[in-house]
Amino acid sequence: MSTLLKTFSQIDELRQQLAAYRRENKTIALVPTMGNLHDGHLRLVEEAKRHADLVVASIFVNPMQFNAGEDFESYPRTLEADQAMLAKAGCDLLFTPSISSVYPNGQDNQTRILVPGVSEGLCGQKRPGHFEGVATVVTKLFNFVQPDVACFGQKDYQQVTVIRKLVNDLSFPIKIIEVPTHRTPEGLALSSRNGYLTPEQLAKAPALYAVLTTMAENLTTGNTHFHELTYKARARLAEQGFAPEYVEIRNPDLSNASLDAKSWVILIAARLGKARLIDNLIVQRDSN
Ligand code: PAF
Numbered sequence: 001m002s003t004l005l006k007t008f009s010q011i012d013e014l015r016q017q018l019a020a021y022r023r024e025n026k027t028i029a030l031v032p033t034m035g036n037l038h039d040g041h042l043r044l045v046e047e048a049k050r051h052a053d054l055v056v057a058s059i060f061v062n063p064m065q066f067n068a069g070e071d072f073e074s075y076p077r078t079l080e081a082d083q084a085m086l087a088k089a090g091c092d093l094l095f096t097p098s099i100s101s102v103y104p105n106g107q108d109n110q111t112r113i114l115v116p117g118v119s120e121g122l123c124g125q126k127r128p129g130h131f132e133g134v135a136t137v138v139t140k141l142f143n144f145v146q147p148d149v150a151c152f153g154q155k156d157y158q159q160v161t162v163i164r165k166l167v168n169d170l171s172f173p174i175k176i177i178e179v180p181t182h183r184t185p186e187g188l189a190l191s192s193r194n195g196y197l198t199p200e201q202l203a204k205a206p207a208l209y210a211v212l213t214t215m216a217e218n219l220t221t222g223n224t225h226f227h228e229l230t231y232k233a234r235a236r237l238a239e240q241g242f243a244p245e246y247v248e249i250r251n252p253d254l255s256n257a258s259l260d261a262k263s264w265v266i267l268i269a270a271r272l273g274k275a276r277l278i279d280n281l282i283v284q285r286d287s288n
Contacts, residue, residue: 004087005083005084005086005087005091005093005094006092006093006094007083007093007094007095007096008093008094008095008096009095009096009097009098009101010097010101011097011101011144014093014095014144014145015144017093018056018145018146021053021054026052026053026054027051027052027053027054027148027149028052028053028054028055028056028145028146028147028148028149029048029049029051029052029054029055029056029147029148029149029150029151030048030055030056030057030058030141030142030145030147030149030150030151031044031045031048031055031056031057031058031091031150031151032057032058032060032137032138032141032150032152033057033058033059033082034059034060034061034062034075034192035059035060035061035076035077035078035079035082035192036075036076036077036078036082036192036195037078037081037082037085037086037192038182038190038191038192038194039182039190040153040155040181040182040189040190040191041057041085041153042085042086042089043153043179043180043182044151044152044153044179045057045086045089045090045091045151046089046090047151047177047179048149048151048177049090051148051149051151051175051177052147052148052149054092054093055090055091055092055093056091056092056093056094056095056145056147057086057091057093057094057095058094058095058096058097058141058145059079059082059094059095059096060095060096060097060102060137060141061075061077062102062133062134062137063099063103063107063133064103064107064110064112064129064132064133064136064137065129065130065131065133065134065137066130066133067127067128067129067130070127071193071196075192076192076195079096082094095141095144095145097144102137102140110136111136112132112135112136113132113135113136113139113166113170114132114135115131115132115135115162115165115166115169117165117254118131118158118161118162118165118253118254119131119132119135119158119162121248121254122158122246122248122254122267122269123158123159123269123278124158125246126245126246126269131158131159131162134159134162134163135162135163135166138163138166139166139170142167142172142174147174148173148174148175149174149175149176149177150163150174150175150176150177151177151178151179152176152177152178152179153178153179153181153182154178154179154180154181154280155181155189155190155191155278155279155280156278157265157267157280158254158267160176160178161253161254163176164176181279181280183209184206186206186209187206187209187210187213188202188205188206188208188209189208189209189277189278189279191277191278193275193276193277194275194277196273196274196275197272197273197274197275198273201241201272201273201275204240204241204272205272205275205277207236207237207240207242208237208242208268208270208272208277208279209279211233211236211237211247211268212266212268212279212280212281213281214233214236215229215230215233215247215249215266215281215283216266216281216283219249219264219266219283219285220283220284220285220286221286222286224259226249226257229249230247230248230249233247233268234247237268237270241272242270242271242272242277243270243271243272244268244269244270245269245270245271245276246267246268246269247266247267247268248266248267248268249264249265249266249267250264250265250267251263251264251265252264252265252282261285262284262285263282263283263284263285264282264283264285265280265281265282265283266280266281266283267279267280268280
């Protein structure tokens, strides 16, 4: 399959090309990904195009954010298909660095970025070190590309929260854009890991979103019995064949849910067969 997408794997070459664009006063948006792209990623590219003159996507399956026993080795690598999708979506440039160029002294010798507070709990508890790996690679990608804006999906709510804090704490002059979760008509949030589901599990998976919306209805109509709501949601997930990891209601900044908050975020992680699914919903309290 031929593609017109300019693809760089060398950091120096990427930097030279981007410096030339910057001399022409072009603004740059970054869409960091791990590849195996789906329509949700293309929404990120579309949104990025609205905010900058040029869109750079990166594909890097970052070993530092996977724990032992997770799917680093088997994570699908689909470069040609990804290139074709990105070119079609109007992405201008693709960066595909190797592991040895991102971590030239090895991962154990790599200076790391630890974002305190928001990296803890939720996925951070189940995947120790995961957000340190994400924060470290995103910092490196920010340094390689030096974008004006960077787009991330709201599906990974904790990840975007970590990245916002990192940008703020390290004073990166980068605007972070959070793009709403893209769902199937049945409500399943698009994710590369949905590919691990069997057809039967795929048919069942939207139940996760149904649980989120039921919780949201309860919250908006004044039911703030957080413990009872999360307990019932876990039970409903288990009945439908999921193994829930967490179901939590938090304030939008991920602090513990307060009764008088104007909005909350409901976050769920649950296993279904070989896939670990995560999803979330922001709930505005009914003002009446
Ligand atoms: O969301 C992802 O795909 C990854 O965590 C990211 C942000 C590209 C960092 O490796």
